[in-house]
Amino acid sequence: MNISHEHWMQRCLQLARNGSLTTSPNPMVGAVIVYPDEQGGRILGEGYHIRPGEGHAEVNALRSVSPADKALLPQSTIYVSLEPCAHYGRTPPCAALIVRSGIRRCVVGCVDPFSKVGGRGIKMMREAGIEVIVGVLREACIDLNRRFFCVNVLRRPFITLKWAASADGFIDRCRTLDAEGNPIGRPAQLSTPTTLLRVHRLRAEHEAILVGRRTFELDRPALTVRHWPGRSPLRCVLGSVDERALQAGFQAFADIDSLLDAFRRDRVQSLFVEGGSRLLQSFIERDLWDEAWEERSTVRLGDGVPAPTMPAEFDPEEETHFGTRYRHWRSPVLQQHYVDF
Numbered sequence: 001m002n003i004s005h006e007h008w009m010q011r012c013l014q015l016a017r018n019g020s021l022t023t024s025p026n027p028m029v030g031a032v033i034v035y036p037d038e039q040g041g042r043i044l045g046e047g048y049h050i051r052p053g054e055g056h057a058e059v060n061a062l063r064s065v066s067p068a069d070k071a072l073l074p075q076s077t078i079y080v081s082l083e084p085c086a087h088y089g090r091t092p093p094c095a096a097l098i099v100r101s102g103i104r105r106c107v108v109g110c111v112d113p114f115s116k117v118g119g120r121g122i123k124m125m126r127e128a129g130i131e132v133i134v135g136v137l138r139e140a141c142i143d144l145n146r147r148f149f150c151v152n153v154l155r156r157p158f159i160t161l162k163w164a165a166s167a168d169g170f171i172d173r174c175r176t177l178d179a180e181g182n183p184i185g186r187p188a189q190l191s192t193p194t195t196l197l198r199v200h201r202l203r204a205e206h207e208a209i210l211v212g213r214r215t216f217e218l219d220r221p222a223l224t225v226r227h228w229p230g231r232s233p234l235r236c237v238l239g240s241v242d243e244r245a246l247q248a249g250f251q252a253f254a255d256i257d258s259l260l261d262a263f264r265r266d267r268v269q270s271l272f273v274e275g276g277s278r279l280l281q282s283f284i285e286r287d288l289w290d291e292a293w294e295e296r297s298t299v300r301l302g303d304g305v306p307a308p309t310m311p312a313e314f315d316p317e318e319e320t321h322f323g324t325r326y327r328h329w330r331s332p333v334l335q336q337h338y339v340d341f
Helices: 004-020 057-064 067-073 093-100 118-126 139-142 146-153 193-204 213-219 243-247 256-266 277-285 333-337
Strands: 030-033 043-049 079-081 105-108 131-134 157-165 170-172 209-212 234-237 249-254 270-275 291-296 317-321 324-330
Touching: 004 030, 004 057, 004 079, 004 105, 004 139, 004 291, 030 057, 030 067, 043 057, 043 067, 057 079, 057 093, 093 118, 118 131, 139 146, 139 333, 146 157, 146 333, 157 170, 157 193, 157 277, 193 291, 193 324, 209 213, 209 277, 213 234, 234 256, 249 256, 270 277
Parallel strands: 079 105, 105 131, 157 270, 157 291, 209 234, 209 270, 234 249
Antiparallel strands: 030 043, 030 079, 291 324, 317 324
């Protein structure tokens, strides 16, 4: 029986996702060590990267191999979703560890774009006589760590846009502030308990969250994670705001460029933009987005603030849950700019 490389790489991806909320700023990585047998392969060890400063996936996979099975390593293959590192950081290089283990074949999902790796791990293993196969489930492996790749390839954070719209295409009623700066009128209720779970999951998956000055003044949003496990993101507002914003724990930025410069300096890997419509449209028009989510409610407003408009050349994926229609756009820009070394 012959089990494909894709089968074992899928297992690597499955393992890697266990670190989705703990590995940042490091990438999620999974590794599986397989010994060939009559059933198509027996797993000798497996592991994933849990958090920065601790063992990488390859280290944890090798540690999990039983003493009785260590003699089988020279006949085994190690599968890794991301190229093993070749430099000394907070942990030793994994490529060197694989060489010392006696394993003679390594299957890699994709090349690591980090400047200190960038093909060096593959080169180290090949020079030691290890057969290295690269590119198994390549697109899925890149997509798993799209935030990490975005920072290292595009030199900016991975940017997700999100808004909720009424059935007739508005994100809110037209509202304003009184003379004291207090909002007049209540925001339209377009979200449901189910959609809130999805929104808070997305917040937990991003390092920073952004709204425009108008949204901050009208809604005074908390922008924290309350309905999903995980940490609350860094809360940001764009535009000149009063001291109440800073007192509420927000960071203010004059414009998109200054925000991106700060995030580039501080290695912030992901940004979740929640509104309002003008801010979202600014990111769309500058092609500064990687994913976009729209919740389309069954509520009709009749008039109000129009929802953002996505470029016609991008076709969204669509699904409906509990009466809410979701549209999801993906930008191809990362896959287009990333090239193997």
